[in-house]
Amino acid sequence: MATERPAEQISAAEPALRLAGLRRDFGERTALDGVGLTLGATESLVVVGPNGAGKTTLLRILATLLRPSGGEALVLGCALPAEAWKLRGRIGYLGHEPLLYRDLSGRENLRFHARLHGIKGEAAETRIEQLLAAVGMEARGDGRVAELSAGMRQRLAVCRCVLHEPELLLLDEPDSNLDAEGRELARGLIGPDHDRARVVVTHDPERALPDADRALLLGHGGHAVRECAAGELDLEQARLANAGASR
Amino acid sequence: MTPSRAAFAAILGKDLRSELRTLQSLPAMALFSITTFVIFRFGLDRTHLSGSLAAGVLWATLLFAAVLGINRLFVTEREEGGFDAIRLAPIDRSVLFSAKVAALMIYLLALELIAVPIFALFFLGSGAALAPLVSVLLLADFGLAATGTLISSMAVNSRARDLLVPLVLLPLVVPLMIAATGATEPLLVLGGPGYHRFGTWLMVLGLYDLIFGLVGYAVFDFLLED
Numbered sequence A: 001m002a003t004e005r006p007a008e009q010i011s012a013a014e015p016a017l018r019l020a021g022l023r024r025d026f027g028e029r030t031a032l033d034g035v036g037l038t039l040g041a042t043e044s045l046v047v048v049g050p051n052g053a054g055k056t057t058l059l060r061i062l063a064t065l066l067r068p069s070g071g072e073a074l075v076l077g078c079a080l081p082a083e084a085w086k087l088r089g090r091i092g093y094l095g096h097e098p099l100l101y102r103d104l105s106g107r108e109n110l111r112f113h114a115r116l117h118g119i120k121g122e123a124a125e126t127r128i129e130q131l132l133a134a135v136g137m138e139a140r141g142d143g144r145v146a147e148l149s150a151g152m153r154q155r156l157a158v159c160r161c162v163l164h165e166p167e168l169l170l171l172d173e174p175d176s177n178l179d180a181e182g183r184e185l186a187r188g189l190i191g192p193d194h195d196r197a198r199v200v201v202t203h204d205p206e207r208a209l210p211d212a213d214r215a216l217l218l219g220h221g222g223h224a225v226r227e228c229a230a231g232e233l234d235l236e237q238a239r240l241a242n243a244g245a246s247r
Numbered sequence B: 001m002t003p004s005r006a007a008f009a010a011i012l013g014k015d016l017r018s019e020l021r022t023l024q025s026l027p028a029m030a031l032f033s034i035t036t037f038v039i040f041r042f043g044l045d046r047t048h049l050s051g052s053l054a055a056g057v058l059w060a061t062l063l064f065a066a067v068l069g070i071n072r073l074f075v076t077e078r079e080e081g082g083f084d085a086i087r088l089a090p091i092d093r094s095v096l097f098s099a100k101v102a103a104l105m106i107y108l109l110a111l112e113l114i115a116v117p118i119f120a121l122f123f124l125g126s127g128a129a130l131a132p133l134v135s136v137l138l139l140a141d142f143g144l145a146a147t148g149t150l151i152s153s154m155a156v157n158s159r160a161r162d163l164l165v166p167l168v169l170l171p172l173v174v175p176l177m178i179a180a181t182g183a184t185e186p187l188l189v190l191g192g193p194g195y196h197r198f199g200t201w202l203m204v205l206g207l208y209d210l211i212f213g214l215v216g217y218a219v220f221d222f223l224l225e226d
Helices: A054-063 A106-116 A119-133 A150-162 A180-190 A205-211 A234-243 B004-020 B026-043 B051-072 B075-079 B080-090 B093-121 B130-155 B163-174 B174-188 B198-223
Strands: A019-024 A029-039 A042-047 A072-075 A090-093 A168-174 A198-201 A215-216 A223-231
Touching: A019 A042, A019 A054, A029 A054, A029 A072, A029 A215, A029 A223, A029 B051, A042 A168, A042 A205, A042 B198, A054 A072, A054 A168, A054 A198, A090 A150, A090 B080, A106 A150, A106 B080, A119 A150, A119 A180, A150 A168, A180 B130, A205 A234, A205 B051, A205 B093, A234 B080, B004 B093, B026 B051, B051 B093, B051 B130, B051 B163, B093 B130, B093 B198, B130 B163, B130 B174, B163 B174, B174 B198
Parallel strands: A042 A198, A042 A215, A090 A168, A168 A198
Antiparallel strands: A019 A029, A019 A072, A215 A223
């Protein structure tokens, strides 16, 4: 793989995330409040909570797309927001939007992202073909994104997210729009069987919890209700947290 | 190729490819220009224009046609997540500014390839002024592209984007338009192109380009922050 790793690549012993009292306000409304946790370099964190609990806000802060309003955030050893520039290219972000241009084909989109991430020429082409094959999209890769179904777009977005072999994956409802086959194929790329940290926001704790090492429950108003080892969290609690009844 | 150059080429290539496929900006800009020339021709009831009136008609038309393209410059980045993709990549965000300025320059030059000959056909006796006009067009296009890119990036997140761009852009480009018409006027005088104060106006255009090019490059990074 031709991706050049930055010199400050995380060491195995260093946590991927260290958060303390993390807060984000939008005007007078607090979207996230008092989030604290530590996540190891190869661990998975599952984040559950009802709508409006700040799950997406948390991911966007960790992805350096939003600035925290307060608290401390250390991501892959870089303090946010001061050292956000050091993190770029080391994170794979899969949000609600696929970050794909509708008028370009899947391959063209992936080539575009490869160039943004400094992956060039033959290495980029090989990597793109490898990823398209991994999600069963080789035959549809030349179709315009606008003409693809939501599930196909999500498969391409998964490819886009891991194209540059990031050290930390931030996944917001990664299974959305995917059928059973798509989920299984996507799991091969963004599942837990890789040596990297993952933060997975989900409304489906049943599927996400068995893969997770740690769990974070967020309540209404973005308050951190509980942070614990995933094994300590019972499925019923997670379901209740998603329904907003955990307090 | 350095990462910044590769990213510049990737963004510019993506914009041009999208425009070629969707034809969202250029045809509208060209059609607007042609329609405006027709309106001027019948509105002024003149088959021939010269000097400051000819320069004014040409630049007013090109400016308002440019606004159509400037309005749409960042729409795909906003609606299809391009801003986030670029903010996640290990590149200097000013690359996006440079690539958008280059894309807008290309749109403007393509527009002028269509609009200026039609202007000459409608209003000028000969095409003798067209060759020296190229330097004015190039300098004015860069200034318009730099200022337009800056304003478009600020306005794109607003619901009133279509209103904001002309309201903020037009006052900012007044000096550019004064210099562009000042440089164009002697080229379009009756009896062939003249060059009275032509060099001075070109220098003013160059100075405007330098100032707005540098301002745009310097502040663009901050504009992309949340």
